[in-house]
Amino acid sequence: MSTLTVKELASPAGFDLQMPASAMIDGQALTAYRSEWPNRGRNIIINGDMRIAQRGTTAAMTTSMTYLSIDRWMAYMNGTADGVFNRVAGEGEFQYMAKWGRNASTTETGVLELRYTVESHDIIPLAGGVVTFSYYAKAGANFSAASSDLNVRVYTGTTADQGGSGAGWAGTATPLNTTQVITTTLTRYEHQITVAAGVKEIQFNLFWSPVGTAGADDNVYITGVQLEIGDTATPFEHRSYGEELALCQRYYQQYGHASEEQPVGAGVMHSSTQALVFFPYLKEMRTAPTGYCSGAGFVRGYKNGVAGEVTTATGYLDSITTMSARLNVGGWSSSTAGGGVYLQLMNAHKIYLDAEL
Amino acid sequence: MIITNAKYYQSVDTNDIVKATINGEEMQVPMNTANRHYAEILKQVADGDITIEEAD
Numbered sequence: 001m002s003t004l005t006v007k008e009l010a011s012p013a014g015f016d017l018q019m020p021a022s023a024m025i026d027g028q029a030l031t032a033y034r035s036e037w038p039n040r041g042r043n044i045i046i047n048g049d050m051r052i053a054q055r056g057t058t059a060a061m062t063t064s065m066t067y068l069s070i071d072r073w074m075a076y077m078n079g080t081a082d083g084v085f086n087r088v089a090g091e092g093e094f095q096y097m098a099k100w101g102r103n104a105s106t107t108e109t110g111v112l113e114l115r116y117t118v119e120s121h122d123i124i125p126l127a128g129g130v131v132t133f134s135y136y137a138k139a140g141a142n143f144s145a146a147s148s149d150l151n152v153r154v155y156t157g158t159t160a161d162q163g164g165s166g167a168g169w170a171g172t173a174t175p176l177n178t179t180q181v182i183t184t185t186l187t188r189y190e191h192q193i194t195v196a197a198g199v200k201e202i203q204f205n206l207f208w209s210p211v212g213t214a215g216a217d218d219n220v221y222i223t224g225v226q227l228e229i230g231d232t233a234t235p236f237e238h239r240s241y242g243e244e245l246a247l248c249q250r251y252y253q254q255y256g257h258a259s260e261e262q263p264v265g266a267g268v269m270h271s272s273t274q275a276l277v278f279f280p281y282l283k284e285m286r287t288a289p290t291g292y293c294s295g296a297g298f299v300r301g302y303k304n305g306v307a308g309e310v311t312t313a314t315g316y317l318d319s320i321t322t323m324s325a326r327l328n329v330g331g332w333s334s335s336t337a338g339g340g341v342y343l344q345l346m347n348a349h350k351i352y353l354d355a356e357l
Numbered sequence: 358m359i360i361t362n363a364k365y366y367q368s369v370d371t372n373d374i375v376k377a378t379i380n381g382e383e384m385q386v387p388m389n390t391a392n393r394h395y396a397e398i399l400k401q402v403a404d405g406d407i408t409i410e411e412a413d
Contacts, residue, residue, distance in 0.1 A: 066380060270369060287392055288389040288392055289392070290394045316374075316376070320373070320385070
């Protein structure tokens with residue numbers, strides 16, 4: 001075994017190479033380190049390959065810009081909504097793609113838009129430098145936009161995490177506002193963006209304007225979205241499914257199982273008919289989330305040493321923090337105040353937590 | 358964002374949420390301006406589009 005003291009390393013274009021000050025050479029080429037080590041943590045976009053869809057894999061477009069299906073991606077259709085935002089089978093190295101567009105035969109021609117907002121914690125390191133935004137996209141067979149144009153617009157702002165449309169942010173700027181001609185072949189496109197010093201937020205808007213009556217496949221397909229430091233798009237960073245899901249759960253979580261009851265918390269009967277239950281999240285969220293339960297009869301409670309009773313009420317969350325909340329459930333038959341209670345979420349019922357930007 | 362039926366809610370000892378119907382779903386919104394729903398409620402109140410009913 002030999003020891004090599006490394007004095008200088010040249011980084012491949014686009015790589016921020018972090019190598020040890022010394023490297024062991026024992027039949028292993030130094031380039032092996034290069035091909036593995038720098039490939040982690042480059043992509044600032046979460047769920048850029050559209051794998052995570054906690055809310056569901058299909059959704060009808062609405063006229064409100066909101067989170068419909070694929071995690072971290074908002075969508076809407078201007079005017080009268082008559083379209084979809086779905087996760088569909090991917091191509092090549094990508095298991096899935098997002099599909100957004102119009103329903104066949106509709107004559108609605110409102111703009112169809114996807115939006116992704118990066119949390120400020122992930123933006124500060126980019127300020128004052130050049131970043132590369134890249135994605136794989138293709139047009140459906142009946143893509144109707146004039147000149148097959150996909151619009152790409154990037155907003156930046158100078159106040160942390162304002163949310164909403166970047167057009168209305170304090171200090172709003174548009175460092176990229178361009179059109180990209182797309183074809184029916186899935187192709188990678190990239191754009192370089194200079195991020196001004198002091199920028200604390202960034203938002204990506206991808207949109208197109210349909211024309212005439214929709215054909216059978218008047219859609220855009222997109223996947224492999226990446227935002228990285230530097231002026232070159234490097235290969236898409238594939239994270240494990242578990243990593244990607246955990247990243248998404250900082251912004252959105254839901255509880256419940258389609259066919260099994262799921263333990264959800266334990267607490268105390270505050271009165272003879274009202275249970276207060278500690279409800280910890282899967283992980284800490286970006287901010288105190290909006291919560292909601294799926295409807296009356298959503299939990300079964302075990303209390304007073306008797307068999308489980310399904311509440312007749314709708315529960316709600318209060319004392320909401322980034323880590324946990326209090327689940328407040330009434331609708332029980334008379335119980336003993338001060339007694340313990342244990343709750344199970346009923347089949348196909350859900351508790352939702354939303355801390356998206 | 359379509360918001361209706363906004364109301365402060367006090368259950369046991371806290372008055373820290375607003376119940377509101379948002380895009381057709383009844384939600385519990387923490388009174389935290391970093392929460393996008395609460396920020397939008399405040400905006401629509403400021404714009405005169407909605408009011409928040411006092412707690413019972």
